[in-house]
Amino acid sequence: MTSHIERLVQQLDGDAGVAYDARAELIWIGADAIPAIIDGLPSLGGFGQLTAIEVFQEVTDPRCGPALIGLLNSDNPTVREWAAVALASLEIDGAVEPLRRAYRACLERATPPDWTEPDGIRWALTELGARSPVVPPLTARLRATAADDAPGWPSAHSTEIVNDLADHAQVILYSQFWRVVDAGRTYGISGTGLDWELDWTAPWEHLVDEARTWSLLEASEAPVGDDIFVAPTWIDHTDLYPER
Structure with missing residues (x-):
């Protein structure tokens, strides 16, 4: 079973049809698949990591928290954004400070505040109670x-x-x-x-x-x-x- 899950994880980087099928099966397997997905994340490209984040969100296993926090340092801005949103959606303990660092990194890169990455991080911080929008x-x-x-x-x-x-x-x-x-x-x-x-x-x-x-x-x-x-x-x- 372990080797089968590991193959499915690598298929997350395949073409859309293969990746979708692997994603669906990993979600069906559920919590038993999470350790292999975490272990396989570094070997996946951006598309595979985004698909893995979708699996994490569907399975809702808190063990994925450290992996999602690690993805906040990805070179891919979409991966960083999706990881931030997933951290808030899953209410991962200890996510606030890494999210704050990720947001500061956005500003230091001069990423416009209306782009999707800083927007997603602000949403995550708000959801976790670490940001209070001004509502007149x-x-x-x-x-x-x-x-x-x-x-x-x-x-x-x-x-x-x-x-x-x-x-x-x-x-x-x-x-x-x-x-x-x-x-x-x-x-x-x-x-x-x-x-x-x-x-x-x-x-x-x-x-x-x-x-x-x-x-x-x-x-x-x-x-x-x-x-x-x-x-x-x-x-x-x-x-x-x-x-x-």
Whole structure:
């Protein structure tokens, strides 16, 4: 059985079909497969490691924690991002400090804060209780008007939310728009097509103003309806300049 599991682990680096089948079988084997996956991680390429992370998340075995922490030092930014998300999803003990180091490393590499890796690490830190997003009072009240399972704020309040966040010195990175259909199902819908880039070397106040301008323009052109919700993502000054 051990040799069979080891072969499956190596197949995680195969073409999509082979890797998918190996992933499914490893998930079916469950906890018994975890030690072999951990041992085989260093020999896998980026695709194989990403697939292994998916197995870890499905099996939910805490023994994968140290391996996931190790992947935060990968040369592959997507592997680092997925490892961070998995650490939070699995609530791995001892993950907070490695995640903080990984986030500082992102900033030292000058990775833009709106890219997926720092976004994923911030999400992980928030989920683990190590980061508290700034939620201004008006934004909090407007969120409370939506159902608990709503994917954001009612889109009719987009302009109010943008101004409230900017008035409290928050930089809006981007917004996602969702439509809720029957049975509570949601799907993403296209927004305005606007795509802006911020100069992260600029002073914080300038970033706040620029993000407000672009976000207000987006809000003015965004779809609106009782079934449409907006989910903005924003950061605080402390996310760009974290304490060491």
